[in-house]
């Protein structure tokens with residue numbers, strides 16, 4: 001049966017990188033004999049401009065009636081630079097995650113031999129880095145009560161978590177560890193925060209009762225930020241709350257050579273959403289310079305996770321790697337004679353179109 005994909009390109013470089021992922025999905029359709037149906041919908045600043053709402057009802061409906069969602073990025077400097085803006089693109093992103101129940105954001109961090117020299121870290125530290133961050137996505141400080149005093153001199157944000165919110169993502173992280181190196185690190189700030197102490201308590205109990213065969217350790221987030229640079233190969237599965245996961249995955253992305261390389265899958269009970277971890281990179285928008293690999297690899301995650309198309313996902317990943325080995329690299333990776341966003345998309349799509357056997 002024809003699979004339905006909602007396409008939410010968003011703002012800035014979002015449309016440019018999503019277009020490359022779409023090219024690659026179309027190549028998959030051809031090569032593997034599938035038929036996908038794409039429906040575009042608005043989110044972010046473009047949605048505010050068109051409707052006044054960063055996540056319009058119509059977009060929610062499109063998402064709910066799709067089998068998977070491909071998302072670009074949102075965000076625009078006209079809102080970033082206006083602290084008094086009443087409606088912001090980011091509200092659309094958060095509303096979408098909440099409305100679709102996307103409680104787990106899964107961000108794989110793996111390095112490529114060909115990119116070892118693009119990393120700010122020494123090659124010996126980068127080798128064999130392969131970990132995955134399970135970031136809680138619909139709780140914590142991004143969703144807590146916030147406010148500002150009437151005189152404007154005080155502001156607050158609150159971080160809350162419930163036992164159930166911690167349990168459901170912990171289950172996914174431990175299950176993933178069993179398929180990997182059997183090692184989970186809970187990253188928190190339990191020496192200071194009550195919410196982190198609840199995370200520790202719940203994860204410890206849950207581990208002992210259900211996943212005692214998995215190695216579990218605990219690390220304060222400031223230490224984790226250091227360890228990701230000092231010894232990134234230490235990590236296998238990182239389990240953490242919303243804001244810590246947001247911050248440490250941007251940090252981790254540069255180990256691979258560029259922020260533009262990392263894909264992610266957001267899952268819950270309704271429909272999966274797939275997006276590169278980066279934002280709308282406004283300075284790069286319209287210049288055809290952004291690295292589309294994070295978006296393309298997000299399409300691979302979509303096929304694998306939402307459609308169970310493992311060979312197709314493998315073909316995309318192999319094509320991305322082969323393109324880089326063939327020297328097809330955007331300016332974030334190679335400053336001399338870089339390739340454009342569209343050149344990378346065309347090259348990867350071509351490799352996939354040449355046939356699964358060529359690249360798999």
Ligand SMILES: NC(=O)C1=CN([C@@H]2O[C@H](COP(=O)(O)OP(=O)(O)OC[C@H]3O[C@@H](n4cnc5c(N)ncnc54)[C@H](O)[C@@H]3O)[C@@H](O)[C@H]2O)C=CC1
Nearest residue numbers: 073074075076080259260277278279280281282290291332
């Ligand atoms: N999921 C989303 O839609 C996200 C949206 N944002 C929004 O994006 C806007 C810009 O935020 P920033 O903090 O500048 O984060 P950003 O992720 O957009 O860009 C940070 C830096 O990363 C690099 N970069 C990002 N994507 C790249 C790509 N595909 N290829 C090459 N280099 C890339 C660029 O050097 C850029 O200056 C803001 O409005 C922010 O709120 C930020 C993060 C996530």
Ligand SMILES: CC(C)CC(=O)C(=O)O
Nearest residue numbers: 090093094142246277279
């Ligand atoms: C609006 C932010 C929470 C988006 C972000 O930085 C992310 O999801 O990585």
Ligand SMILES: [Mg+2]
Nearest residue numbers: 246247250277
């Ligand atoms: Mg982020």
